Amino acid sequence: MSRKGQIIGFMPLLAIFVLIILSFALYSFLVKSPDKDIGIIGDVQGSLIKDDTLLDTNLFYSEKKAELMIEKSLADLYAYHGFSDSACVVWNFNSLCEPDFEKSFVELFKKNSGFTDVKIENKILIIKFKEEVKKEINNVKYTYWKDVEIKKDVDFSKEKEIASKVKACSDNDFEKCLAGTGVSIGKDSSGSITFSMENNKKQLFFENTALEFSVDSSTTAII
Amino acid sequence: MNKKGQYEAIIDVASMILIVLFLIGFSIIFIVVHPKSEVSIKTSADENQCSVLLLNFLKMNVDGKQVADLIILENYDVLGDSLKRLPEACGDDYGLKLINADGSSKSINANPFSIEKSEAKLPGKNGDIKVVLTSGMRDIGGLK
Numbered sequence: 001m002s003r004k005g006q007i008i009g010f011m012p013l014l015a016i017f018v019l020i021i022l023s024f025a026l027y028s029f030l031v032k033s034p035d036k037d038i039g040i041i042g043d044v045q046g047s048l049i050k051d052d053t054l055l056d057t058n059l060f061y062s063e064k065k066a067e068l069m070i071e072k073s074l075a076d077l078y079a080y081h082g083f084s085d086s087a088c089v090v091w092n093f094n095s096l097c098e099p100d101f102e103k104s105f106v107e108l109f110k111k112n113s114g115f116t117d118v119k120i121e122n123k124i125l126i127i128k129f130k131e132e133v134k135k136e137i138n139n140v141k142y143t144y145w146k147d148v149e150i151k152k153d154v155d156f157s158k159e160k161e162i163a164s165k166v167k168a169c170s171d172n173d174f175e176k177c178l179a180g181t182g183v184s185i186g187k188d189s190s191g192s193i194t195f196s197m198e199n200n201k202k203q204l205f206f207e208n209t210a211l212e213f214s215v216d217s218s219t220t221a222i223i
Numbered sequence: 224m225n226k227k228g229q230y231e232a233i234i235d236v237a238s239m240i241l242i243v244l245f246l247i248g249f250s251i252i253f254i255v256v257h258p259k260s261e262v263s264i265k266t267s268a269d270e271n272q273c274s275v276l277l278l279n280f281l282k283m284n285v286d287g288k289q290v291a292d293l294i295i296l297e298n299y300d301v302l303g304d305s306l307k308r309l310p311e312a313c314g315d316d317y318g319l320k321l322i323n324a325d326g327s328s329k330s331i332n333a334n335p336f337s338i339e340k341s342e343a344k345l346p347g348k349n350g351d352i353k354v355v356l357t358s359g360m361r362d363i364g365g366l367k
Contacts, residue, residue, distance in 0.1 A: 009231055009234055009235060009238075010235075011234065011235040011238035011239055011242075012234055012235075012238045014238065014242060015238040015239075015241045015242045015245070018242050018245050018246070019241075019245055022245055022246075022249040025249070026249065026252065026253075029253070030252075030256070046271070049271050050271050050274070053271050053274045053275055053278065054274070056278060057274065057277075057278050057343050057344075058344075060278060060281065060282065060291070060343075061343070061344050061345060061346065064291055064292075064295070064345055064346050065346040068295065068346045068347075068348070069346075072348075204292060204296070205292075205295060205296065205348065206348075
């Protein structure tokens with residue numbers, strides 16, 4: 001081939017070509033993805049194990065929170081004279097102010113703890129919720145979850161027994177009706193009859209408080 | 224050789240020298256600046272180990288009470304001794320930092336030179352408590 005009319009010779013062209021190739025290689029390896037050549041072994045598996053521990057830690061937190069809030073809700077229930085809020089003060093049977101300990105306790109527990117799926121069955125408080133972690137690592141997407149059910153003993157049989165005895169009590173003879181139940185009966189400054197029952201629940205985090213209540217005696221002994 | 228031939232020869236030699244220089248230069252960059260030829264093996268084992276240790280510690284019973292309950296009840300006296308029962312998997316000389324919801328904190332056997340190994344959350348009477356497991360370096364600064 002004649003070299004006539006050739007602007008640049010072979011060697012300068014080769015030099016430019018080599019420069020372009022090396023620049024591209026430099027860009028690819030150093031600038032564009034400097035970490036892509038690091039081999040990561042067991043990253044997804046390690047992450048799953050880490051999330052498993054995280055869920056266990058969260059579950060332990062939830063259990064402790066449930067225990068703490070059971071006690072707080074009991075203390076609140078007793079402070080509200082057996083109701084879930086301050087709307088009712090006096091036990092007034094066959095009305096909205098008739099005490100329902102389990103229902104009021106569940107309402108207070110939901111409010112205090114933030115758990116939503118809560119119920120009492122056979123003296124056991126059952127709390128259900130889902131712990132979940134969603135992640136994406138090295139183009140692997142995963143959702144890891146545990147369906148959790150926490151069960152704790154809550155026994156309102158003593159309170160229920162007292163309420164039923166008070167409700168069925170005739171002639172307002174509460175001393176006789178509540179004999180042997182451990183309920184103290186007294187009178188307040190206005191002359192109304194007051195009742196006080198010692199807290200029989202095991203409490204660790206909150207101090208024991210007595211259940212104090214008064215009764216609208218016109219609503220008792222009505223069948 | 225005419226003048227044009229001489230000129231072309233100079234250009235060719237200069238180009239060859241340039242190519243050699245490019246190759247040497249880029250080789251140095253790849254060998255010296257970019258030494259990531261080895262495979263780096265990454266695992267989360269160490270981090271997990273400390274999290275498991277902290278969780279087991281919180282579940283541990285001391286004098287008939289769970290450590291987590293002792294923290295919630297702010298009964299700190301026995302906590303310091305119970306830290307000695309932790310295996311030395313995340314270091315030695317364990318300590319705890321307890322940070323309350325209001326920002327106030329309590330350190331048990333921890334010093335400013337300790338390394339934070341793992342953390343967990345516990346409910347408290349006045350909000351959540353952050354529990355941080357710390358470890359090691361008590362010899363620094365003559366604090367021991």
